Amino acid sequence: MEETPPPMQAGSKPHLEKLTLGVTRILESSPGVTEVSIIEKLPAERHMISSWEQKNNCVMPEDVRNFYLMTNGFHMTWSVKLDDHIIPLGSMVINGISKLTQLIQSSVYSLPNAPTLADLEDDSQEGNEDHQLEKPHFDCRSAIFELDSCGGNGKVCLVYKNGKPGLAHDTEIWFLDRALYWHFLTDTFTAYYRLLITHLGLPQWQYAFTSYGISPQAKVASAYRQEESVSFQATSVRKQ
Numbered sequence: 102m103e104e105t106p107p108p109m110q111a112g113s114k115p116h117l118e119k120l121t122l123g124v125t126r127i128l129e130s131s132p133g134v135t136e137v138s139i140i141e142k143l144p145a146e147r148h149m150i151s152s153w154e155q156k157n158n159c160v161m162p163e164d165v166r167n168f169y170l171m172t173n174g175f176h177m178t179w180s181v182k183l184d185d186h187i188i189p190l191g192s193m194v195i196n197g198i199s200k201l202t203q204l205i206q207s208s209v210y211s212l213p214n215a216p217t218l219a220d221l222e223d224d225s226q227e228g229n230e231d232h233q234l235e236k237p238h239f240d241c242r243s244a245i246f247e248l249d250s251c252g253g254n255g256k257v258c259l260v261y262k263n264g265k266p267g268l269a270h271d272t273e274i275w276f277l278d279r280a281l282y283w284h285f286l287t288d289t290f291t292a293y294y295r296l297l298i299t300h301l302g303l304p305q306w307q308y309a310f311t312s313y314g315i316s317p318q319a320k321v322a323s324a325y326r327q328e329e330s331v332s333f334q335a336t337s338v339r340k341q
Contacts, residue, residue: 121177122298128179128191135187137179142197145173149198157203159244159267164291165259173197177302193302194249195294204245204258204277235262236283237275248274248293254305255279259290276307284311 118125121139128137150169154161161169168175174197180189196202237243237260244261251257256277261267274293276284286307287293300306308315 120172120175122295124298124301125177128301133181133183135180135182136189138177140176142173142175144171145169145198149173153198153201157244157246157267158265159246159261160269162259162269162272162290164289165272168195168290168294169198174200179301190304191302192252192304193297195297196248201246201248201259204239204247204256234285237262241265245275251307252304253279255307257286257293257307276310278308278311282311286310 125137125139128134147170150161150166175193175195177191177193178189179191180187182188237245237258239245241264243263244265244267246259246261247256248259249257258275258277260273260275262271262273272290273288274286274290276286278284284307287296300309305315
């Protein structure tokens with residue numbers, strides 16, 4: 102079972118600074134930002150990764166494996182202070198191994214007589230802006246595992262493009278929106294993790310990679326990202 106210690110201040114341990122690519126210090130020094138915290142998680146043991154691979158008949162990509170050997174999941178949050186009110190805003194999440202579960206009918210619909218995932222399967226590319234990319238399939242042609250439930254606004258998924266047995270080099274990261282359309286995010290988990298950090302975990306940021314974009318409400322929150330990402334990118338360049 103995964104342990105969930107209480108949240109701690111993000112800048113209190115050097116290894117947490119490394120994990121967050123230094124963005125914690127940028128947030129903590131930003132006007133109006135408060136309660137920047139991380140739920141620290143222990144590293145996964147190697148047998149947990151082996152058990153996951155055997156159970157799911159998939160080889161975990163090396164960058165995903167290395168991430169879990171450093172921390173068994175990731176959850177960082179931050180808030181903003183408006184007048185005398187503290188408002189939660191950013192939330193960055195990567196599921197732990199026990200929650201890296203395969204996307205199945207029950208995880209998408211829970212209503213009686215709801216359509217099955219097979220009912221939703223077709224050969225169209227609607228919702229996938231790059232028609233040269235083959236979208237994931239809900240049937241056995243793909244194996245799909247949930248990395249983040251996005252607070253109910255969709256799902257970020259680790260996708261084995263050619264089903265099972267899943268090979269490490271056959272994976273991509275995709276976003277499944279609330280209308281159950283697929284949108285490509287990145288080729289690798291490492292690239293996705295950097296996107297997650299640079300977008301500061303703002304609400305619905307994944308919709309920036311769809312044709313319809315983020316909602317008007319989320320655009321208001323994105324003002325923080327536009328300002329802080331400049332600082333983050335400058336810091337990243339100095340560290341290279």
